[in-house]
Amino acid sequence: MENMVQTAMQNVNFAAIMPSLVLTCFCLALLLLNAFVKRGSTSYAAFFSLVALGATACVSYLAWDNPQFGFAGQVALDNYAVFFNFIFILAAALSILMSDAYLKREGYPVGEYYTLILFSTVGAMLMASGTDMMTIFLGLEVMSIALYVLAGFFRRQLRSNEAGLKYFLLGAFSTGFLLYGIALIYGVTGTTNVADIGSYLAMNHHLVSDPILVGGMILLATGFLFKIAIVPFHMWTPDVYEGAPTPIAAFMSAGPKAAAFAAFMRVFLIGLGSMHSTWVGMLWVLAVLTMIVGNFIAIKQTNLKRMLAYSSIAHAGYALVGLVASNAVGVSAVLFYMLAYTLMNIGAFSILVLAGKVGEDNLTLQGFAGFGYKRPVLAVLFTICLFSLMGIPPSAGFTGKFFIFAGALNAGYVWLAVIGVLNSAVSLYYYLRVMVYMYFRSPEEEFDWVQLKPGATLCAVISVVGVLVLGIVPGAVMALARHALF
């Protein structure tokens, strides 16, 4: 973190927002296209979205090692932002791959769905590259507003309505806290620019314990931690994941969570870096609470979407450990972990998409009894994703957790690492139980409704290959993550 963000005071530099700009143009084109194509066919929209994401990935890649700054220090497309852009693009692309057949099965073949995913990705990219509270706030809202709609997308299904409305009310509530925090920090430092806040606090160190600043920091953290689903701001997660369309639950657990982490780390390490001793204790406690609550409540779940929701809470806790360590190893491990988590979690969700019946009432432990005999290939893919979520080598989940706990040990947080490892052991119980049902229970159903739809199958295969590659040769990606730090 020696090379902090340098705020070049150029006013307009479109290269700095090029990925968001390109994706927005594609989004608008897709919206227009939707108006002219007959209802009911959405495969073209999925294909178009994948092309859009591919183009955005290419444009993002151009900025690797070629950082662009612009708009009076509002935006910085540095390596850090590019790395996260790739995570968002990957999450969006994998979710879109599994969506097409799913939407048709559930009876909502609507092209706007893809536009909303892409808009949400635009917001996530703005959040990762925002170096001013204004940009970060706007990115957060562009991302969230699209997600509110997506969570409630199945408008004739009460469960989805409820998920959308709950997410909306709690999301807007947390935005209020985030904004009040920004306002108080603005009052103390006189700026909303992250780097300027950082240098102001470094020069005026006596302000660090100012109650208004500390209050603002806590409120700001509340806003971010809500999006990341850290205990005690996690209550919405299981309900929203269970009620939302499954590909959207997969997307929400990967892309937006990584985006919130990206902005959170930029603001807290650069902007509020001088207050490290104030916030690190708070985050230590929250990380421990999150891991414990997430893992222990997941044990009780029988619905697999809900179980994965609690597991996603626990995984946010592991990632927070890397931020608590706040050294180069820990922070780059968070970047790596976000990528690994994207792959393993979306992989697991894609199996749920493939195995679900219409209405998805069979996505329970009992519903998976004997799945391993009837559908051996899918069961193996699912097993690999679950092994990775547990953190068993050679998988991305293992290497990710290894780097994170190594970071915590390097920073001297021995107990935090110990608690993290013990929690991983607890998580074995509920992940292994799924496998017990799949392989050691006699099948009650024929699983004849399971069709290997190309999109979702491709999504599962890509995820599993990614999980194994990151698990067996993590060095290259870890080097990129290290290189991406600010």
Added chain:
Amino acid sequence: MIVSVYHYMVLSAILFSLGTIGVLTRRNAIVVFMCIELMLNAVNLTFIALSSYLGNMDGQIFVFFIMTVAAAEAAVGLALMITFYRNRESIDVEDFSLLKL
């Protein structure tokens, strides 16, 4: 009495707290949403008071963005409430009961 920035800060803190209490205690989803709007407007007041106090325009620009976003949020939120009402014939938050906690 001279009205200083502290008076504005205290007023906006009171408004923000009222909004928060409203969100936590009211049961009608629309009233809850109105309370959230109250919180956002308390933030707007803070920003404008601080902006004038600091002699710095950033805060006022921020307020424009907050108002724009609040309008977009209202559009989406009310649409979600309408779809919920169509299926459930109620917008009472106590009726968000299908998904247990």
